[in-house]
Amino acid sequence: MTDALHADILKLENLSGNGRSKAPPIQQSLDALLESLYSAKAALETGSSTPRAVATQVQKAVEGRKKDIDDRQKEIYGAIGKMGKNLDKKFPNTLPDLSTLFTSPSSVKALENTVATHLIRTEQFDVADVFHQETGTQAPLELRTQFQDLHRVLTALRERDVSLALQWAIQNREFLESRSSPLEFHLRRSEFISLLLSPTDPNAARTALSYLSNALVPRFFPLHKAEIFRMSGSFSYLPIEKLKKSPYAAFMDSKIHDDLEPAFVKEFCARIGQSRSSSLKVVGDIGGGGALVRIEKGRKVMKDRKSEWNQADELLIEIPLPPENRYHSIFACPVSKEQSTETNHPMMMSCGHVLAKESLTNMAKPGGRVKCPYCPIESSLSSALRVYF
Known part of the structure; x- marks a missing residue:
C-alpha cells in the first residue's frame, strides 16, 4: 500500500x-x-x-x-x-476473474483457517472469537496461547522492558544457539544501555558496569568482543551530555531498542514452527501490491499472441518483491552463468569459492582434483560442500 x-x-x-x-x-x-x-x-x-x-x-x-x-x-x-x-x-487494471477459487469445502475451510490465524497473530482476539462463532472454525488453543504470550512480550518491549523477552530467550537458549541467533545478546545490550542512561539512578554508571561484568562479559565476550569493547569504552564519555557527542552516540539511538521487536518475532515464530509474517498479510501485500495485475496483463498479452502459458510451476513474468518477502537467494554460477537448480546446486571448494555442481564436475581432472579458476588453490571434488541459500 x-x-x-x-x-x-x-x-x-x-x-x-x-x-x-x-x-x-x-x-x-x-x-x-x-x-x-x-x-x-x-x-x-x-x-x-x-x-x-x-x-x-x-x-x-x-x-x-x-x-x-x-x-x-x-x-x-x-x-x-x-x-x-x-x-x-495504484490499480489501473482490473483484477483477474478467479470465480472458480474457494468453491470446494476444503478450500473454504483452508481460507477460513488462514483468516482466523491472521486475526490471532495480529492480536485481534475478540474479532477472532466472533469469526469462529460465525464460521464454525476454531484455531488451535495452543496457537492462541502462544501468540498471546508473544504480544505480552512485545508490549513489554515497547515500554523498554526486556525482562519477559530475556526470560523466553534463556528458556530457549539451546534453540537460539543452534540458529546462531544474537537475540539474547541484543536484549542484554538494550538492558545495559537502559541502565547506563537511567535518569533515576544516581549510580547508573556503577550499575551498568556491574551488569556488563556479570551478565555480558562471561557469556558473550568470545562472540561479541567488538561490541562489548564499545560498551566498555562508553564509560569514558559520561555524563550523558558528553556521550551524545562521542563515538558512542549510537547507544542513544532508539533504533537499538526498536529493532528488538522484529528480531524477537522472528525467533519466536521460528520456535513454534510459524512463519515470521502472517500468510494472509504476505499474500495481500504481494498480490494486492501489483502481482495479480501484472500476471493478468501477461496472460492477456500471451493470449493475443496465441501462446498460452503451460508451465504450472513457473510464473509467466517476473514479479518484483519487497526485501522482506525475498525468502530464497538465487545463485548464478560465475563460470557457466546458469542459475542453480535442485540437481545443479552450488558447491563450495576448500578455498571458499562457490561454483555450480556441473561446472565443478566438468572442471575436475582425472583423480577428482579441481583447480579453482579464481585462486591458485587446488581442491578435491569430494571435499566440496553443498551450499544452501
Missing part, C-alpha cells in the same frame, strides 16, 4: 471518529440537537419562555446542527473520493 493510500485511510478513520475537523463529529451534532430539543420541551412545560421564542430557538438549533453535519459529510465524501482516485492510480 502506498503512502498516499495509507494517509487517505487514516484521514477517513479520523473523520469517522473524533479526529480533527472543521466540523464536530456527526454523533456529537445529533446529541447536541437532541439536548436542544429537550431544553425547548422543558421551557414550554414550565412556561419560562413563549412558544414563539422556543420555536425560533429550535429552528436555529436545527439549522446550525444541519450545517455541521453537512460540513462533516462533505469532508468525508471528499476523502472517499480522493482515496478512490488514488486507488485507480
